[in-house]
Amino acid sequence: MDGYSPSNMAALADVGVSHPLRRKLNSLGFHDENELRRLVDNVKLRGSSPRGKDIVGAGNTRGQLTVLLAGVACLYETLKSGERQNYTFYYPGDFCDLHRYVWSEPAAETAVRALTNCSIGIVECRYLDEAIERNRKLGLTLWRATMLEASILRERLANMSQRPALQRVSHLLCEQLHRRRAIGIDSGIIPLTQIDLADAAGLSAVHTNRVLQDLRTLGVISASGRKIEVANWARLAEIANFDDRYLTMPATLSKWEVRTE
Amino acid sequence: MDGYSPSNMAALADVGVSHPLRRKLNSLGFHDENELRRLVDNVKLRGSSPRGKDIVGAGNTRGQLTVLLAGVACLYETLKSGERQNYTFYYPGDFCDLHRYVWSEPAAETAVRALTNCSIGIVECRYLDEAIERNRKLGLTLWRATMLEASILRERLANMSQRPALQRVSHLLCEQLHRRRAIGIDSGIIPLTQIDLADAAGLSAVHTNRVLQDLRTLGVISASGRKIEVANWARLAEIANFDDRYLTMPATLSKWEVRTE
DNA sequence: CGTGCTGTTGAGGACGATCAATGACGGTGG
DNA sequence: CCACCGTCATTGATCGTCCTCAACAGCACG
Numbered sequence: 100m101d102g103y104s105p106s107n108m109a110a111l112a113d114v115g116v117s118h119p120l121r122r123k124l125n126s127l128g129f130h131d132e133n134e135l136r137r138l139v140d141n142v143k144l145r146g147s148s149p150r151g152k153d154i155v156g157a158g159n160t161r162g163q164l165t166v167l168l169a170g171v172a173c174l175y176e177t178l179k180s181g182e183r184q185n186y187t188f189y190y191p192g193d194f195c196d197l198h199r200y201v202w203s204e205p206a207a208e209t210a211v212r213a214l215t216n217c218s219i220g221i222v223e224c225r226y227l228d229e230a231i232e233r234n235r236k237l238g239l240t241l242w243r244a245t246m247l248e249a250s251i252l253r254e255r256l257a258n259m260s261q262r263p264a265l266q267r268v269s270h271l272l273c274e275q276l277h278r279r280r281a282i283g284i285d286s287g288i289i290p291l292t293q294i295d296l297a298d299a300a301g302l303s304a305v306h307t308n309r310v311l312q313d314l315r316t317l318g319v320i321s322a323s324g325r326k327i328e329v330a331n332w333a334r335l336a337e338i339a340n341f342d343d344r345y346l347t348m349p350a351t352l353s354k355w356e357v358r359t360e
Numbered sequence: 361m362d363g364y365s366p367s368n369m370a371a372l373a374d375v376g377v378s379h380p381l382r383r384k385l386n387s388l389g390f391h392d393e394n395e396l397r398r399l400v401d402n403v404k405l406r407g408s409s410p411r412g413k414d415i416v417g418a419g420n421t422r423g424q425l426t427v428l429l430a431g432v433a434c435l436y437e438t439l440k441s442g443e444r445q446n447y448t449f450y451y452p453g454d455f456c457d458l459h460r461y462v463w464s465e466p467a468a469e470t471a472v473r474a475l476t477n478c479s480i481g482i483v484e485c486r487y488l489d490e491a492i493e494r495n496r497k498l499g500l501t502l503w504r505a506t507m508l509e510a511s512i513l514r515e516r517l518a519n520m521s522q523r524p525a526l527q528r529v530s531h532l533l534c535e536q537l538h539r540r541r542a543i544g545i546d547s548g549i550i551p552l553t554q555i556d557l558a559d560a561a562g563l564s565a566v567h568t569n570r571v572l573q574d575l576r577t578l579g580v581i582s583a584s585g586r587k588i589e590v591a592n593w594a595r596l597a598e599i600a601n602f603d604d605r606y607l608t609m610p611a612t613l614s615k616w617e618v619r620t621e
Numbered sequence: 622c623g624t625g626c627t628g629t630t631g632a633g634g635a636c637g638a639t640c641a642a643t644g645a646c647g648g649t650g651g
Numbered sequence: 652c653c654a655c656c657g658t659c660a661t662t663g664a665t666c667g668t669c670c671t672c673a674a675c676a677g678c679a680c681g
Contacts, residue, residue, distance in 0.1 A: 201500070235492070242462055245503060252510060256517055304628085554659075567637055585661090
């Protein structure tokens with residue numbers, strides 16, 4: 100199970116753990132307490148989605164932005180050949196449809212789907228318009244969120260097109276581990292099916308399975324049949340040739356953060 | 361040769377053809393004449409780069425943004441295995457290092473390289489800071505530019521990981537054709553070497569060559585040995601299963617454009 | 622207690638990588 | 652004007668990775 104199941108969201112708030120969105124914006128260098136509070140207050144709970152269900156489909160949620168509050172989701176597309184391609188994974192705090200806010204309708208075949216049971220929040224675009232209007236740093240921060248998405252896509256591109264399957268899968272796992280740790284989930288459990296991984300890695304499910312078995316043989320992931328649990332992070336990163344710089348804000352804060360009054 | 365060689369930039373201005381940056385921002389839905397004029401006036405010519413030379417390397421151009429004025433460039437990375445991965449192609453009007461402006465230093469191995477002879481302009485970050493400060497729509501437009509980059513990356517990801525080589529190369533060619541036409545270059549000539557294509561498609565140069573020969577046999581590209589010229593756009597798009605929606609602003613203008621007073 | 626979805630295994634075959642060598646072209650300097 | 656050199660294009664042969672098809676086992680669900 101995921102650290103953030105829908106059922107414990109209320110508990111989260113009580114215990115005083117940061118709202119996922121607040122944590123996300125913090126990690127992007129946005130620390131305006133006042134604005135954060137207002138923004139978080141404007142996130143309405145839309146409900147929950149079971150695994151496999153589309154969160155953002157074609158044409159719905161006009162005028163609203165979707166925030167993932169708990170669970171794991173992905174932006175995917177069903178290609179004409181019938182295969183599925185997972186483009187981006189979403190974790191709590193991520194906006195699932197920023198592209199719609201800034202750009203346009205994506206192709207009709209593109210959608211966001213829940214990979215585990217998810218809890219969904221919504222924000223009115225109108226509210227966000229106003230917030231960006233009065234606080235330019237918020238706009239820059241969201242721009243930066245998009246830049247992070249692009250950064251992840253570039254990394255994936257390099258690792259999918261050039262590397263053999265073992266490294267592809269390992270790299271994907273590393274990305275998930277890091278992103279989960281960034282939101283406070285330290286366990287090595289990755290709540291994705293082999294099929295989800297295959298769709299993201301551009302491999303067949305069969306071959307993905309074989310790669311995972313190899314990783315088990317190497318002692319990198321534990322041997323339980325149904326769930327994927329990384330046992331040896333260092334070895335995994337080594338195999339994947341993983342360098343987390345593309346995921347994290349540099350220690351030398353960007354000028355925008357420095358410019359914070 | 362390219363429609364925009366460095367040598368005819370001056371001529372461009374005389375004939376009254378749009379500045380590349382103006383055209384780019386227009387295509388992203390930004391039409392504030394006043395702001396555009398000021399921005400363009402603040403683009404200083406940095407000089408030109410011959411094919412193969414790095415335009416944006418590690419650590420230079422602190423405090424400045426790079427705009428491609430003429431030619432074709434690409435964001436690439438030399439992987440540890442020695443292969444090269446082309447992430448993004450840049451065409452006149454594109455900022456080459458927006459990622460640095462918003463995010464941070466990329467990995468040291470990432471750089472921007474001229475693929476043809478290029479003409480380079482620069483803008484002081486400070487100026488852009490001010491411009492975004494006073495004109496919120498400009499910031500949103502640049503955000504949108506990043507979103508377009510991400511959109512292209514997603515499309516590439518799908519086509520690189522799932523499709524056979526013929527479609528990969530075809531799709532890449534289609535992308536170039538469309539982007540070139542968007543900046544006013546209608547010829548079917550694509551000024552890239554087979555090696556450039558291979559690095560972008562994640563294929564070996566040898567196999568890329570064979571694919572191009574197949575395309576010649578199919579009558580899709582012309583048979584001249586040294587340059588790649590697309591002879592049959594429709595057929596190419598068909599092979600590539602190309603859908604240009606991911607590249608273009610929708611006809612139904614985004615709310616931002618509508619909101620333009 | 623079936624019905625799906627997920628995970629697992631085997632065998633055969635296609636696609637693309639790799640290695641190696643040659644040809645063609647453009648630019649440079651004598 | 653010619654000789655030279657580096658980059659790019661081309662060809663053939665071999666080999667490895669990964670796909671495809673097919674079947675079955677296990678677990679979770681109603």
